[in-house]
Amino acid sequence: MQFTIAISVFSILFSINVGLNIDEYVKEIDKLSLNETFVEEYYKWSFDLFSQPDYLYGEKMNFPCNPSLGDNKTTATSVHQLRPSDVKVIGALGDSLTAALGAHAITIAGLLVENRGLSWSIGGDHNFNKVMSLPNIVKQYTPNLKGYSTKFSISFLNGQNSSNNGLNVAKSGGRSYHMLNQAQMLIDRIKADKTYDFNNDWKVVTFFVGGNDLCDFCVDTNMHTPEEFTGYVRDALDLLHASLPRTFVNLVLVLDIR
Ligand SMILES: *[C@@H]1O[C@H](CO)[C@@H](O)[C@H](O)[C@H]1NC(C)=O
Ligand SMILES: *[C@@H]1O[C@H](CO)[C@@H](O)[C@H](O)[C@H]1NC(C)=O
Ligand SMILES: *[C@@H]1O[C@H](CO)[C@@H](O)[C@H](O)[C@H]1NC(C)=O
Numbered sequence: 001m002q003f004t005i006a007i008s009v010f011s012i013l014f015s016i017n018v019g020l021n022i023d024e025y026v027k028e029i030d031k032l033s034l035n036e037t038f039v040e041e042y043y044k045w046s047f048d049l050f051s052q053p054d055y056l057y058g059e060k061m062n063f064p065c066n067p068s069l070g071d072n073k074t075t076a077t078s079v080h081q082l083r084p085s086d087v088k089v090i091g092a093l094g095d096s097l098t099a100a101l102g103a104h105a106i107t108i109a110g111l112l113v114e115n116r117g118l119s120w121s122i123g124g125d126h127n128f129n130k131v132m133s134l135p136n137i138v139k140q141y142t143p144n145l146k147g148y149s150t151k152f153s154i155s156f157l158n159g160q161n162s163s164n165n166g167l168n169v170a171k172s173g174g175r176s177y178h179m180l181n182q183a184q185m186l187i188d189r190i191k192a193d194k195t196y197d198f199n200n201d202w203k204v205v206t207f208f209v210g211g212n213d214l215c216d217f218c219v220d221t222n223m224h225t226p227e228e229f230t231g232y233v234r235d236a237l238d239l240l241h242a243s244l245p246r247t248f249v250n251l252v253l254v255l256d257i258r
Contacts, residue, residue, distance in 0.1 A: 033112050033154050043113055043152055046104045060129050067140045076202065079248055084141035087248075088201040089190070090134065091147050091167035092122035093182040093236070094208040098170035101155055114159045114172060116149035121206035121250070122168045124148030134206065134250075146195055147203075160185070167205075175212045176229045179236035187243045203247045205240065209233070210254025229254075 032038055067085070076086045092098050096114070100123060103115035117125030121134050124145070128136040135148035147167035153159030160171050167189060169182045186205065190196045196203075210229065217224045233251075240249055 029109075029112060032109065033157070039112055039154060042109060043104075046106060046110060046113075049106065050104050063128060063140050065140075075200075079246075082202060082248055084138055086202045087138050087142055087204050088145065089147045089167065089196050089203040090122060090138060090145060091186050091190070091203060091205040092119070092170055092207070093174075093179060093186060093205070094121075094170040095174035095212055096170075096172035097211060098122065098168065098174075098206070098208055099153075099159055099172050101172045112155055114153045114155050116153055116159065116162075116165055116168055117151045119149060119168065119170075121208065121252075122147075122149050122166070122170075124166075125150050134204070138204070146201075173212060174209055175216065176209050176232035179207070179209055179232055180239060183236040183239045183243075187239070190244070199245050201246065203244060204250055205244070205247055206250040206252060207233075207236070207240075208252035214254065214257055 071085055072081075072083060076082045096102075098119055098121055099114040100116055100119035101114045102111040103118045104113070105111055115123070117123045118131050119133060123131060123133045124135040124139065125131050126136070128140060133148075135145060139145050149164060149166045149168040151164040153162040153165065155172055159165060160169050167186060169185045169189070171178065171182070174182065190203070191198055213224055213229055222228075237249065237251070240247065
């Protein structure tokens with residue numbers, strides 16, 4: 001079974017590579033992404049591969065901190081008192097780096113899948129031992145943490161709204177000017193779902209965008225100036241600040257590329 005999938009992945013790639021042409025490649029990937037059997041089998045195959053104990057993730061280790069140390073029975077009332085055990089809800093906005101596009105890819109066909117359950121900022125598959133993500137670390141302190149993503153979605157479809165996605169409103173291809181919209185979507189989603197206590201749950205929201213903005217810079221140098229970028233990010237931050245009570249926004253800076 002695994003062997004068959006490997007063969008089909010490689011034969012498909014080989015046939016794509018023969019005519020190495022980006023349009024054809026995108027068309028082929030599009031076609032493949034519609035084949036649910038293929039995507040499901042590919043996902044299982046790569047998941048099994050990456051689940052081998054020493055593949056990529058290395059040796060098991062014990063959690064290096066004592067989760068009950070410094071525990072405080074009183075819930076923080078200010079962000080300055082916030083402890084990991086206060087955090088009840090986790091969310092994220094951004095682009096493919098937050099959607100975990102191709103996080104388990106070992107061939108280019110892996111770009112069919114957003115491995116949202118493995119995302120560094122919002123993925124909650126397995127535990128910290130296998131997937132060292134922010135939710136899996138916080139889960140050591142708050143076992144009933146809510147909002148993290150599990151499993152996967154198909155790239156460029158409705159991953160933002162897929163059922164296992166939780167509060168991961170990131171979308172592959174996202175740019176700074178999409179963040180206001182994502183912030184609104186996040187706020188609406190927390191409000192609409194009674195799983196979350198909008199007013200009382202402490203929320204950690206990781207905000208990371210900019211890779212695609214940088215790639216676009218040369219295309220329109222006026223539209224992608226640092227001022228435009230910071231303006232869009234500020235608008236989204238202002239909305240989060242005005243609308244979400246008890247929230248710690250974890251703003252991750254755009255990569256410094258020179
Ligand atoms: C879909 O994928 C499966 C599994 O790889 C394959 O057997 C089948 O032929 C594919 N279907 C189409 C229409 O390409
Ligand atoms: C526990 O939290 C409360 C409110 O956040 C704070 O006033 C108090 O100092 C904390 N206690 C300890 C031991 O940190
Ligand atoms: C997800 O749902 C929202 C409405 O709740 C919609 O605005 C958005 O376009 C949807 N996203 C995708 C990728 O389908």
